[in-house]
Amino acid sequence: MNVLKVTNQDLVLQTWKQPARCVHYSVKEWQLLVRQARASLMLARLGAKLKPFAEKGLIEARVWHHFQNDLLMAERHQQATLYELAHVNEALAQINEQAVILKGAAYVVAELDASVGRHFNDIDLLVAREKIDKVEKHLWIAGYLSAPDDDYNKEYYRRWMHEIPALKHFQRQSVLDVHHHILPLTGKTKINLSALLKEKHTVSQFPQLSTLSLPALVLHSATHLFHEGEFDKGLRDLIDLELLLTQLAKQRDGYQRLLELARETGLTRVLFLALRYCGSVLAMEFPDNVINSLPKESEKTLHLGLLDLAFTKVFSANHSSIESAAKRSAQFMLYLRGHLLRMPLYLLLPHLLKKSFMQLKDWVKRSCQSEVNNFANDK
Amino acid sequence: MQYLESLTKQQLTSQIQSDGIALKIGPFNFSIASDHSALVDFIGKLYGSYPLLDDSEFIDFNIRLLRASGLRRYFSPQVNFYLDDFSPFKPLGLGEARAMLEWGMNWCVGAHAHQYLIIHSAVVAKGDTLVILPGKPGAGKSTLCAALVGEGWRLFSDELALVDTNTLQVHPVVRPISLKNKSIDVITERYPQFEAASRIQTSSKGIVSHFPAPKESLALMSQPLAATHMVFPQFDSSAQCEISQVGQGEAMLSVIDDCFNYNPLGKKGFETLSHLMASIECYSLHYGDLDTALSFMESLVSNECIESD
Numbered sequence: 001m002n003v004l005k006v007t008n009q010d011l012v013l014q015t016w017k018q019p020a021r022c023v024h025y026s027v028k029e030w031q032l033l034v035r036q037a038r039a040s041l042m043l044a045r046l047g048a049k050l051k052p053f054a055e056k057g058l059i060e061a062r063v064w065h066h067f068q069n070d071l072l073m074a075e076r077h078q079q080a081t082l083y084e085l086a087h088v089n090e091a092l093a094q095i096n097e098q099a100v101i102l103k104g105a106a107y108v109v110a111e112l113d114a115s116v117g118r119h120f121n122d123i124d125l126l127v128a129r130e131k132i133d134k135v136e137k138h139l140w141i142a143g144y145l146s147a148p149d150d151d152y153n154k155e156y157y158r159r160w161m162h163e164i165p166a167l168k169h170f171q172r173q174s175v176l177d178v179h180h181h182i183l184p185l186t187g188k189t190k191i192n193l194s195a196l197l198k199e200k201h202t203v204s205q206f207p208q209l210s211t212l213s214l215p216a217l218v219l220h221s222a223t224h225l226f227h228e229g230e231f232d233k234g235l236r237d238l239i240d241l242e243l244l245l246t247q248l249a250k251q252r253d254g255y256q257r258l259l260e261l262a263r264e265t266g267l268t269r270v271l272f273l274a275l276r277y278c279g280s281v282l283a284m285e286f287p288d289n290v291i292n293s294l295p296k297e298s299e300k301t302l303h304l305g306l307l308d309l310a311f312t313k314v315f316s317a318n319h320s321s322i323e324s325a326a327k328r329s330a331q332f333m334l335y336l337r338g339h340l341l342r343m344p345l346y347l348l349l350p351h352l353l354k355k356s357f358m359q360l361k362d363w364v365k366r367s368c369q370s371e372v373n374n375f376a377n378d379k
Numbered sequence: 380m381q382y383l384e385s386l387t388k389q390q391l392t393s394q395i396q397s398d399g400i401a402l403k404i405g406p407f408n409f410s411i412a413s414d415h416s417a418l419v420d421f422i423g424k425l426y427g428s429y430p431l432l433d434d435s436e437f438i439d440f441n442i443r444l445l446r447a448s449g450l451r452r453y454f455s456p457q458v459n460f461y462l463d464d465f466s467p468f469k470p471l472g473l474g475e476a477r478a479m480l481e482w483g484m485n486w487c488v489g490a491h492a493h494q495y496l497i498i499h500s501a502v503v504a505k506g507d508t509l510v511i512l513p514g515k516p517g518a519g520k521s522t523l524c525a526a527l528v529g530e531g532w533r534l535f536s537d538e539l540a541l542v543d544t545n546t547l548q549v550h551p552v553v554r555p556i557s558l559k560n561k562s563i564d565v566i567t568e569r570y571p572q573f574e575a576a577s578r579i580q581t582s583s584k585g586i587v588s589h590f591p592a593p594k595e596s597l598a599l600m601s602q603p604l605a606a607t608h609m610v611f612p613q614f615d616s617s618a619q620c621e622i623s624q625v626g627q628g629e630a631m632l633s634v635i636d637d638c639f640n641y642n643p644l645g646k647k648g649f650e651t652l653s654h655l656m657a658s659i660e661c662y663s664l665h666y667g668d669l670d671t672a673l674s675f676m677e678s679l680v681s682n683e684c685i686e687s688d
Contacts, residue, residue: 027435027436027437028434030437031437031438035441035463038463038465039463039464039465060437062408062437062439063437065492065494066439066491068493068494069491069492069493069494072493072643072644073493073643075645076642076643076645079645319463319464320464
């Protein structure tokens with residue numbers, strides 16, 4: 001049932017790039033914007049950007065409530081994240097171990113522009129591989145339990161992936177994703193992790209925890225985004241990059257440090273893609289010497305052409321009003337790409353087959369179980 | 380002002396099954412769409428006196444109730460609730476679709492409308508007396524609320540008290556009254572004007588029936604009022620009636636658990652609730668029969684009159 005017509009008018013992107021246009025929006029445009037923004041996790045972020053207009057009374061109260069309430073929730077998530085990090089810090093202090101905070105949680109702790117209006121779910125941590133068993137055991141004692149899972153999934157994680165299965169606190173329901181590397185071990189891209197961690201700094205209020213330098217955070221964010229298979233948060237993540245880059249550009253030699261670190265860590269490819277799409281999708285501008293400093297990456301190959309087509313489609317509002325066959329094809333293509341980047345084909349195919357079989361088994365089991373329940377209730 | 384009842388059954392069906400029917404419900408504009416025919420009837424019976432909104436109005440919540448697709452369409456059919464593209468709940472059996480609509484609308488308000496402190500409670504008013512009845516499970520607040528409405532009290536809501544965090548006024552979000560199990564018979568016997576629009580067997584709450592809100596209450600759906608009292612009802616058929624005044628601090632601690640969004644509101648939540656509690660009288664009402672409870676509630680109104688002399 002198609003209730004909302006497909007418009008291909010991406011008001012999230014439009015408003016983010018040109019917020020002043022909002023004063024001329026019709027009711028229908030505000031309607032579409034709120035719906036698209038909520039679905040794309042951009043409602044609070046746009047709220048922060050549109051606040052000056054609201055304060056001048058240029059946005060109708062009924063509409064503004066939606067932005068304001070989402071901003072409130074985003075602030076609440078940030079507080080909850082800091083509270084959770086305090087618990088993690090305490091747990092690690094007891095065994096005198098360290099961890100690096102990654103992604104969203106790092107933006108909050110470092111009070112970066114990218115943290116404003118951002119929603120948070122899991123906390124991502126990086127721990128040295130040889131310490132991971134010890135840390136996991138101690139987090140378990142602190143109440144962070146591994147979700148009950150079957151042997152195949154556990155094996156998949158431990159043997160091939162760069163992270164252990166998610167840990168969920170039994171009481172607070174908060175989730176920790178504990179990594180020992182940035183990318184899967186089976187993946188194609190090999191990163192110089194120690195170079196990435198070189199300039200990390202300890203968080204003053206959490207001595208057991210540290211965050212990466214801003215250039216390293218940019219590279220990590222870009223690595224994550226351009227190795228992804230699913231892009232429902234794609235636009236939000238690209239905007240994370242824009243905000244990080246904009247803040248870095250204000251620092252002395254910001255871009256230079258970024259380029260140097262990219263070369264040292266082996267992450268020039270993802271940096272190139274980040275700059276390319278921040279430029280084409282978000283109209284971000286970069287100094288010429290930055291654009292021209294990655295010549296090898298910018299060779300116009302068929303591969304790059306295809307990536308351009310696909311990424312331009314997926315970096316858009318995650319809402320049914322922006323659906324199209326082209327977008328679905330792009331999503332599928334990038335889904336395959338994501339998988340292939342994580343695992344070579346000879347490992348990937350058996351893995352996907354096994355997962356499909358397990359999901360089918362699970363579905364049959366659940367359907368039969370609900371039939372049994374229905375039957376029991378009818379009695 | 381056009382009302383839903385002005386539409387023919389055909390028009391109503393066609394709107395619900397395509398773009399959705401747009402209604403003003405208290406401070407919120409809802410759009411409701413569904414591909415399930417039983418809902419058309421339900422909406423027609425319960426929302427007839429609600430104002431229809433035209434295209435020029437901003438919709439706060441776009442709701443859809445859709446039948447689960449695939450095999451599930453025919454094989455123990457289920458229904459899903461969507462706020463726009465997002466489905467917050469597990470699917471329910473098709474027979475529970477009407478209850479799911481009501482629960483879903485409550486969720487929309489409770490999870491998003493943080494311009495209000497939202498207390499899980501019934502809210503009724505008579506003249507300038509406004510009473511909030513917090514809803515501990517099994518306490519009988521819905522039955523008492525329905526009885527008060529039957530006696531002519533104004534219905535603000537049987538589920539949600541919306542306290543404006545700036546003005547502290549309580550805003551009506553008048554919706555159908557829902558009753559469960561034994562209370563359905565108790566109320567319909569006592570107040571024959573109550574006609575159930577549905578009788579649903581649910582998997583979690585037993586039998587649930589919905590009754591249309593009185594037209595007089597709907598006519599005042601945009602008029603907020605300041606709270607004057609909070610009463611904690613507790614029905615116990617074996618017990619003696621016991622009414623006592625409760626300290627404002629103690630009442631506040633009790634009612635925090637009944638707030639949907641006390642935590643998200645943070646400091647503002649504390650300030651709103653504490654200012655609210657400081658301005659009202661609180662009572663605990665343990666009762667074994669409705670008449671006792673009703674006469675106590677009436678006395679709250681007379682007290683107001685006495686005080687103003």
